Amino acid sequence: MSGHSTYQPQHPFMKWMERRLPIAGLVYSSFIAYPTPRNLNYWWTFGGILTVMLAAQIITGVVLAMHYTPHVDFAFNSIEGIMRDVNYGRLLRYLHSNGASMFFIAVYVHIARGMYYGSYKEPREVLWILGVIIYLLMMATGFMGYVLPWGQMSYWGAVVITNLFSAFPGVGEAIVTWLWGGFAVGNPTLNRFFSLHYLLPFVIAGVVVLHVWALHVVGQNNPTGVEPKTDKDTVAFTPYATVKDAFFLICFFLLYGWFVFYIPNYLGHADNYIPANPAVTPAHIVPEWYYLPFYAILRAIPDKLMGVLALGGSILILAFLPWLDTSKVRSARYRPLYRQFFWIFIATVVGLGYLGSKPPEGGYVIAARILTIYYFAHFLIVLPLLGLFEKTKPLPNSISESVLKDGEPIGASAPAKG
Amino acid sequence: MKMQKLALAIVLAVGFALPAQAAGETEHPPRVKWSFAGPFGLYDRAQLQRGFKVYREVCQACHSLSLLSFRNLAEPGGPGFTEAQARVIAEEYRVQDGPNDAGEMFERPGRLADRFPKPFPNDNAARAANGGALPPDMSVIAKARTYERGFPWFLFDIVTQFQEQGPDYIVALMNGYEDPPQGFQLPPGSHYNKYFPGHAIGMPKPLSDGQVTYDDGAPQTVDQYAKDVTAFLMWAAEPHMEARKRIGFQVMIFLLVFAGLMYFTKKKVWADVHAHP
Amino acid sequence: MTSSTAAEPNRRDFLYIATGAVGAVGAAAVAWPLISQMNPDASTIAAGAPIEVDLTPIADGQVIKVFWRGKPIFINHRTAKQIKEAQDVNLALLPDPQPDSERVKKGHEQWQVLIAICTHLGCIPLAHQGEYDGYFCPCHGSVYDTSGRIRQGPAPLNLALPPYEFLSDTKIKIG
Structure with a gap:
């Protein structure tokens, strides 16, 4: 997608084609000859895993839609029909429902890797922001997908999340009624969620194309954070990156298979096997695990509008990360202090996730408040100040130098292993 | 590194230890040894047949099983009835059909393709007959009930594949009827059960x-x-659980072989890069 | 082509602006039906017509739940003690101050009619629970008093009141 193609078609048809639609040349330059830093570790394979998971979700989703009925009276039983009667329906449904979780596991690793190695820094800001947009679209898609089985948690999740919009003064109620298409969550809501749940993955695919395009303009970051300088620093995407991605993808599939075949309901909620009942609120409404940290932030704040704003802010703040982190050094390998704060931040998010699954009472609320404050402090205080005061370790001159000396001291200090 | 660990300990303490005060309440159901647990677990055919007998003679009067068809009884991975046996069972039920040529609904003996008929025509009729409490449908109830496993057990469950919280709870509930403790206000028309959330259950x-x-x-x-x-x-x-686990084993073996091959392929491809930096 | 400047719009600029404006109006006119279709449709609005509720069977201290427009409505037959508690609250202490007299119909203080949807995130509160013998939301722990006013927890507002009127002493019309 960037640079000039070195692709030289041999076959007369390919020559003919290349003059009219140079798609073979595009593929060649983007996915075969494309120079990849030679020192990428396995954390860099998650981009490829995510692409495969998106494709897997779209394919299983399209076939599930052939058997699903988006109507409040039939949705629950049509899913059970898929589970009981459709050929391989139970497999496809479990692949799709667990696939959503695997997708989020991969995206969280992908985001954390970007944060650890400073992949959002100049000139990759747009690449990063496109990633935040993909993440937001994934959250919307996942939420609407969870509503479709029309179980108790589906229904009440939809009630709680759509009600977030009622926090806005004046227009809130009108927005919520507009979202519902009625005076409560009901059949119009289910229908439009199905429509959008089908649409959004293709929008995600479109933004992914932009994300990959931006990646190919600026090139991949790498564990040293030092840009490739010579041919010695890079290898060709195919076969080197391809085969590495493929190996780790299969390892990832082992995890995916573990959930799908052995504990397919582990990541779901028992309540969602109870058909939706607008007259009975479950004792304990919990969103899917991948929203839990943000749910904890929402509930940590006693004021409704402020809670909703904090929830939105906690995600949107990611888009400003390239400017909040003031350090000139990209990789945490050479930032001893940042490395520690990074792991504290990860622990904070995990802690918030745990608290999001707990009832909002007593110590849980206090703990959630402390961690919420730290979550924002990480972005608004720690990162800007670290860039100013942190004493970073000397960077290697090039990627190949760091690879050669791997395991030996670089400069004066010990190498940092991520 | 010291500071890192200290900070981590503080965060974990804030996240997990501080709220520990909120733990407690209802006792957890005791673990039952199930033949269908674990990666190679299979249903015990004789047990399923006995369980079906209990359902027919006891539960069926109030609880529907609306997602199940008679044909399921003879399907592989199930209770192991022959098709002829399942047909006989189906014929013992009266199923509403129609309308006939005169425009009237009529009843006929069940067929293999029929679903289990519901004991009540609708939810309100079921409530009216049961003192206001609705006996839930039992088709997916084993997956619709659970109890909180708590930290850190829910993490171990990923590895041990423990997922029989629902069945354990149901067994505990059946065994959990006792006299209410001193001072417990039992609402009229309900019964004390040790394992039921809130302890006051409508079902005698x-x-x-x-x-x-x-x-x-x-x-x-x-x-x-x-x-x-x-x-x-x-x-x-979960009528297809046995097939799911069987296919799962084949898939896992396949993936392990594939991953091994891919690992050595990757090593081979990268060998020249490592040899000539 | 470059004769015009920003300071001196001429006739050609006006033409461009007018064309652009008409195009924008057209785009907005096309967008509106696409947005508006998501609002409640005619049958939904029709199904939201007023309902009548007979109050005779509701005993002193009992709360019943009816549905109007898909929303649960609590009708609470309050006891004399509950009414007194609701009236004797120091309004200055309330997050959303409102006297009990504004939340019931005059002369029918024992009847409290409110929309049983927690103003926090829309769960259904439980009646006769919580510290104030009013309503308690199990989702995020908001506590309401016997007048349906928010007393504790994350909910910002008192429980909303549906439009209703007394047709007679024992019959109300909601809607």
């Missing part, structure tokens, strides 16, 4: 020793009845 104690006759020599006790009917309900909720 459904099982008693010797209530259902087994002809395979299994003990005719409440505990055995509870386990048998729960195994049957687990099968009803």
